[in-house]
Amino acid sequence: MKLQNRLTFSILIIAMTLIGSGCWSYRELETLGIVSGAGFDLGKDPEQVLLTVQVIKASKGKGGGNGSLGDGQGQGSRPQPVAIVESNGATAFEAVRNAVSKFSRRLYWPHNQILIVGKEAAENGVKNYLNFGIRQTELRPTAWIMISPGKAGDLIRAPGEMGQIPAMEIKDMLQAQSATSEIGSFTFYDFIERLMSKTTAPLATQIRLNKEGEVELAGTAIFKGEKLVGFIGKKETRGLLWVIGKIKSGVVIVKAPANKGKVSLGIIHAAGKIQAETKNDSVKITVKVNVQSGLGEQTGDLDTSKPEVIKSLARREATVIRNEINAAFKKAQELNADIFGFGEAVHRADFKAWKKLEPRWDEIFPKLKVKLIVKTNISLNGLINKPISQK
Amino acid sequence: MSYLEQGKISGSQLVILMVGFLLGSSVVIFPGQAARQDAWIAIIIGAVEGGIFALIFTTLARRFPGKTMVEILETVFSPYLGKLIAVIFVWYAFHDGSFVIRNFTDFFTTTVMIETPNIVFAVLLTIVAALAVGNGLEVITRCSLVLVPLTVLFLLVTFLAQLSQVEWTNFLPVFEIPVWQLLKISHSAAVFPFGETVFFLMVFPFLNRTKECRRKTVIGVLLGALLINIIAWGGIGVLGPTRALFTYPAYEVVKMFNLPFINTRFEIIVVINFLTMGFLKLAVLYYVTVLGLGQIFHLRSLRPLIIPIGILMIILSIINFSGITENFEFNTTSNLIYSTFFQLVIPLITLIVAMFRRLPRRERGC
Numbered sequence: 001m002k003l004q005n006r007l008t009f010s011i012l013i014i015a016m017t018l019i020g021s022g023c024w025s026y027r028e029l030e031t032l033g034i035v036s037g038a039g040f041d042l043g044k045d046p047e048q049v050l051l052t053v054q055v056i057k058a059s060k061g062k063g064g065g066n067g068s069l070g071d072g073q074g075q076g077s078r079p080q081p082v083a084i085v086e087s088n089g090a091t092a093f094e095a096v097r098n099a100v101s102k103f104s105r106r107l108y109w110p111h112n113q114i115l116i117v118g119k120e121a122a123e124n125g126v127k128n129y130l131n132f133g134i135r136q137t138e139l140r141p142t143a144w145i146m147i148s149p150g151k152a153g154d155l156i157r158a159p160g161e162m163g164q165i166p167a168m169e170i171k172d173m174l175q176a177q178s179a180t181s182e183i184g185s186f187t188f189y190d191f192i193e194r195l196m197s198k199t200t201a202p203l204a205t206q207i208r209l210n211k212e213g214e215v216e217l218a219g220t221a222i223f224k225g226e227k228l229v230g231f232i233g234k235k236e237t238r239g240l241l242w243v244i245g246k247i248k249s250g251v252v253i254v255k256a257p258a259n260k261g262k263v264s265l266g267i268i269h270a271a272g273k274i275q276a277e278t279k280n281d282s283v284k285i286t287v288k289v290n291v292q293s294g295l296g297e298q299t300g301d302l303d304t305s306k307p308e309v310i311k312s313l314a315r316r317e318a319t320v321i322r323n324e325i326n327a328a329f330k331k332a333q334e335l336n337a338d339i340f341g342f343g344e345a346v347h348r349a350d351f352k353a354w355k356k357l358e359p360r361w362d363e364i365f366p367k368l369k370v371k372l373i374v375k376t377n378i379s380l381n382g383l384i385n386k387p388i389s390q391k
Numbered sequence: 392m393s394y395l396e397q398g399k400i401s402g403s404q405l406v407i408l409m410v411g412f413l414l415g416s417s418v419v420i421f422p423g424q425a426a427r428q429d430a431w432i433a434i435i436i437g438a439v440e441g442g443i444f445a446l447i448f449t450t451l452a453r454r455f456p457g458k459t460m461v462e463i464l465e466t467v468f469s470p471y472l473g474k475l476i477a478v479i480f481v482w483y484a485f486h487d488g489s490f491v492i493r494n495f496t497d498f499f500t501t502t503v504m505i506e507t508p509n510i511v512f513a514v515l516l517t518i519v520a521a522l523a524v525g526n527g528l529e530v531i532t533r534c535s536l537v538l539v540p541l542t543v544l545f546l547l548v549t550f551l552a553q554l555s556q557v558e559w560t561n562f563l564p565v566f567e568i569p570v571w572q573l574l575k576i577s578h579s580a581a582v583f584p585f586g587e588t589v590f591f592l593m594v595f596p597f598l599n600r601t602k603e604c605r606r607k608t609v610i611g612v613l614l615g616a617l618l619i620n621i622i623a624w625g626g627i628g629v630l631g632p633t634r635a636l637f638t639y640p641a642y643e644v645v646k647m648f649n650l651p652f653i654n655t656r657f658e659i660i661v662v663i664n665f666l667t668m669g670f671l672k673l674a675v676l677y678y679v680t681v682l683g684l685g686q687i688f689h690l691r692s693l694r695p696l697i698i699p700i701g702i703l704m705i706i707l708s709i710i711n712f713s714g715i716t717e718n719f720e721f722n723t724t725s726n727l728i729y730s731t732f733f734q735l736v737i738p739l740i741t742l743i744v745a746m747f748r749r750l751p752r753r754e755r756g757c
Contacts (some may be wrong), residue, residue, distance in 0.1 A: 016515060110656075134636065137502050141646060189633070189647065196632045348563035 033105035036082065037167030039152030040129045041118040043088050043095075049121075049128060051095035052153035053107060054082045054167050081165050084157050092132035109138035113171040115145045115188055116207060118152040122221065122228035130195070130226075133188055141189035144174055146207040147221035147228060155207060158215050170215060174205065181250035181267070182234040183217045184241055195226065199343030199361045201332070203240075206231050222337045230335045232328065239328030242289050242321055243340050245272040251296060254316040257309070261300025265293040265317055265378065276345040278353040283364060285342050286371045289325070293317060294380035301387035310378050318374040325372060333366045342368065395685050395693055398529035400594075402603040408532050408675070409591065409611030411539040413584050414618060415672030416494045418542070418664040419639045421623045422580035425723065426573055427635065428562050431623045436577035438616035441585025445612055448589050448738035449605035455751055456601035460592035461686040467745045474687050476737065481683035483733040484590055485704065488676035492516060492708035495669045497715050502642055503662055513705045516673060521701045523674040524681055525694065528597055531674045538667040543618060545660050549645055550621050552657075556647060557628030579727050584619075585612055586734035593679045638715070677701070 037054040044050075085103045089095030099107055115133065117126055133139045148155050160166035177183040186203050194202040202223040210216045219233045220240065232240070241247045247270040254263045269292040277284045295304060295313075302309055332339045343361050347354040357364060400408070423433030455463045460480060465473035495516055496509040523531050566573075588608060595604040626640040629647055637643045645658040681700055685693045712718045745751075 012518065016518075137505070141643070192636070193631055193633050196636070348560055351564040351567045 027106075027108075031105055032108040033083075033085070033099075033103060034108050035112045036165050037114045037116070037156055037170065038112055039116040039118065039148075039156040040092065040121055041152050042121045042124060046124055047090065049089050049092050049095045050086065050153065051089070051092065051099065052084060052086045052156040053099065054156050054165070055085055055103070055105070055107070056111070056165055057081055057083055081163075082167075086153065092129045093136075096132070109136070110140060112139060112143050113167045114174075115143050116148050116152040116155050117145070117204075119147065119149050119228065121152070122147050122223070125226045126223070126228070127226040130188075130192060134192060139188075141187065141192070143188045144171060144205065145186055145188045145191050146170075146205045147231075149206065149208050149231065154209060155215060158209060158213070161214065166215070170207070173215075173217060177217065178248035179250070181241055181247040182238045184220055184237055184246060194341075195223075197341075197344055198358060199338050199365075200341045201335075201337035201339045202226075203339060222332070222335055222339055224335070224337050229337055230331070232331050235324055236328040236331050239321075239324035239326070240332075240339055242270060242291075242325050243272045243274065243287055243328070245270070247272075252293065252317050252320050254313055254320055256298060256300050256302050257312050257316070259300075260302050261298060263298040263300075263302065263313055264296035265313070266296040268292045268294055268379065274340060274342060274345040276342065276349045278346060278350045278357070281353065281356065283342075283346055283357065283368065284371070285345065285368060286373065287325070287340075289321065289372070289374045291317070291321060291374070291376045293376065293378050295378060295382050297382075298387065303386060304381055305385045310381075314376045314378050317378070318376045321374050321376070322372055325374075329370065333368070336362060336366055338365050342370075395690070396528055396597060396682060398527050398532075399597055399599055400529060400532045401599050402607045404532045404536065405591075405594070405598060405604070405607045406611045406614065407539050408535040408594075408671070409588060409608065410614050410618065411535040411542070411668055411671040412588070412591075412675050413611070413615030414539070414542060414664075414668040415584060416491060416665075416669065417584050417619045418546075418622060418668055419498055419641050419661060420494070421619055421626060421641060422583055423576055423623065424635070424640070425579070426568055426576045427632075428564070428627055429566060429568060429573060430576075430627060431562075431620050432566070433573060433576045433580050434616060434620050434623055436574070437580025438585050438612055440577060440581035441588065441616075442609055442612050444581070444586050444734050444738075445588055445608045446605065447735070447742060448592055449595075449608050451738050451742045451745065452592055452595040452604050453602060454742075454745060457596045459594075459596050459682065459686060461683050462596075463592075463745075464741060467741050467748065467750055476741075477683060477687050480733065480737060481680055481687065483730075484593075484676050484679040484683065485700070486707070487587065487590075488673055488680060489704045489707035489711060491669055491673045491676060492704060493711060493718060495665070495673075496708065497718060498639065498665060499662075501638065501715070502658075509709065510705070513708055516670060517677075517701045517705055519670060520673045520677050521697050523670075524678045525697050528594065528678060531671070531678060534674070535671050538671060542664045542667055545664055546618060546621055549657070549660060550625050552648060553625050553629050553644060557625070558631060559628065561628050561631040575727075578731075579723065582727060582730035582734060583722065585615065586730060588612060589734045589738060590676060590679045592738070593682055594675075638719075677704070680704075 033055040035053045036056050039052040041050040041052070042048070085099050087095050087099040087102060089098045096107055117129060134141060158166060160169040162169060174185045177185060183205055184203065185205055191202045191204060194200045204221045205217055206219040206221045207215065207217055219231055220237045221228055222230050222232060238247070238250070247267060250267045252265045252267065254265060256263050271290045273288045275286045275288070298304070304310065338361065343358065346357060421430070422437060423430040426433040451463065455466065458466065461477040464477045464480070467473065468476060492513050496512040499512045500507065500509055523534060588611065591608065595601055598604055622641050625644050629644045630637070630640055642658050642661045645661050648657045677700065681693050681696045684696055690696070712721065
């Protein structure tokens with residue numbers, strides 16, 4: 001190639017490498033405040049937003065820092081790997097930008113795991129905080145959304161038990177919940193998906209500080225539209241999860257027949273299906289739940305090698321499950337919030353009828369009668385076949 | 392005027408080039424979104440309609456083997472009227488090229504590199520496309536042979552990976568929107584992107600066997616429809632009702648990935664897809680513009696045109712719309728009629744006049 005061409009080419013290549021590789025807006029790690037958890041509360045007046053964030057201290061050594069920034073209360077002597085930053089603003093976006101007045105680094109969101117909204121802020125309407133989250137490209141829609149019965153800021157400040165980043169511990173706790181399936185985990189994205197439907201109630205995990213000051217997951221928060229309307233406890237949450245098919249594992253305790261103690265059944269597989277039928281403007285919903293479980297333990301001395309015994313246990317399990325689901329349904333009808341998504345099931349089945357039914361769903365839902373079919377099957381017995389007893 | 396372009400491409404190479412062209416902007420904004428959960432139906436109907444357009448203009452191409460659209464226009468209409476219509480046709484290619492640049496810069500500044508000014512992306516993309524155009528059709532086609540299979544692989548991998556997150560209930564209820572609205576949305580899918588294959592009228596003469604152009608175009612449209620449908624299924628299935636929120640659904644879908652150990656930040660694959668396919672689409676449109684102008688003005692070489700056209704395309708992409716909202720509004724309203732004029736009306740009228748005048752005359756030689 002001619003020298004002139006080669007020169008032009010080389011300049012072009014260098015220029016493109018420098019510009020095209022994203023060096024334009026690159027930021028050094030020390031200038032970033034990596035957010036691991038964020039909490040939204042009402043600010044000084046209901047129009048303001050109070051943002052509390054947990055920022056990871058990523059230093060040149062290990063991830064841990066010395067001393068304790070943030071609260072001196074609680075476990076003040078344990079070193080915290082996070083710094084707490086609080087800032088105010090008229091909107092969520094402004095609050096994020098205003099953090100710069102107290103904090104030397106710019107907040108960097110892609111590693112954010114949890115979003116907590118305080119009860120008052122949630123009752124006021126959560127849309128204020130959502131739009132920021134979904135429109136900006138830095139916040140990930142897979143962050144877990146949670147509601148606290150108090151202030152979100154308290155939970156963000158709570159130190160982690162294992163000395164790790166508290167938000168990561170909360171995230172791990174949330175993901176471990178599948179062991180009991182009594183707590184549902186909902187992402188930011190799930191919340192928005194439910195919010196976009198006019199009838200389905202958005203849900204979020206309830207998180208609170210218990211009396212010992214530990215972070216505890218405790219049930220589910222129910223919204224109507226963007227406003228928080230109530231909480232349900234663990235038992236009702238499981239009832240809800242049976243129906244929407246989010247049960248992964250767990251334990252169902254059943255009273256053995258003839259008062260021979262209690263039997264624990266471990267859930268192997270559970271699936272829930274919602275079917276809707278419309279007939280002349282009236283709606284019939286059928287919920288089918290199919291559960292496979294295995295015998296975990298028993299405190300009495302039932303003879304588990306007999307099929308009638310197993311069948312009886314299965315029936316009792318179905319009753320327990322039915323009670324949980326009914327409890328959830330009753331609470332939902334009290335709050336008039338369609339947490340199961342029955343409305344959308346009708347929509348999917350018959351959209352012409354749905355057009356007429358949808359505006360009246362608030363009247364229809366509390367009076368809705370649902371046919372519940374629970375099928376249980378105990379397929380595994382564990383390693384022993386007979387009870388441990390002196391017979 | 393084949394001295395302007397010496398290259399020859401084979402039929403299967405044409406198919407791959409066409410698929411890359413169709414995937415162009417559709418990897419991030421799949422057509423038919425307004426139909427909500429029936430978008431995939433709109434895409435299929437749009438592809439059929441695009442196929443009908445293709446049948447019309449491939450008939451025209453087969454009547455005049457070895458002649459590009461510009462030459463056909465000059466033959467069918469008088470030299471002056473033909474040149475005039477050719478200029479209008481080339482203008483459409485130029486305009487479409489500026490759209491590609493515009494979509495490209497909008498996408499990058501919205502999602503990946505927010506603070507970089509638009510023009511940086513526009514210039515970088517156009518430089519690369521200009522280099523490709525300067526080297527001729529064969530080079531562009533060879534690029535597509537490498538890039539398109541790569542993109543298809545990425546598409547399939549992301550589709551399989553997101554199958555676990557697809558909620559099949561999101562596709563119901565089917566046919567919820569009224570039929571006339573579905574047809575309107577299908578028409579928008581037909582003009583973007585399937586009808587844009589009309590630009591290949593400038594490429595057909597360089598096929599090894601021009602007669603194949605019809606079959607290959609239909610295959611290209613079908614394959615493109617299948618791939619775009621795969622993207623659409625992912626978008627509808629995973630996103631469900633929220634797909635209407637997002638500007639770039641395909642990007643958001645990949646963001647949702649939750650595979651156990653390949654954790655996050657996979658959406659860069661979508662960005663790479665758009666990078667490569669956008670480059671291909673721009674290269675083709677750029678090439679069509681330059682070649683067309685060269686043939687209209689009987690130039691001896693295309694080189695002097697390349698850089699000015701590139702600069703003008705960048706400028707048009709910037710001044711065309713004041714913001715991304717106008718871009719989308721144009722695509723959903725005015726573009727329907729504007730594009731149909733070029734994709735259907737011009738070839739159809741040319742074909743009718745050609746048939747009427749019984750061209751090409753059999754008794755002439757080559």
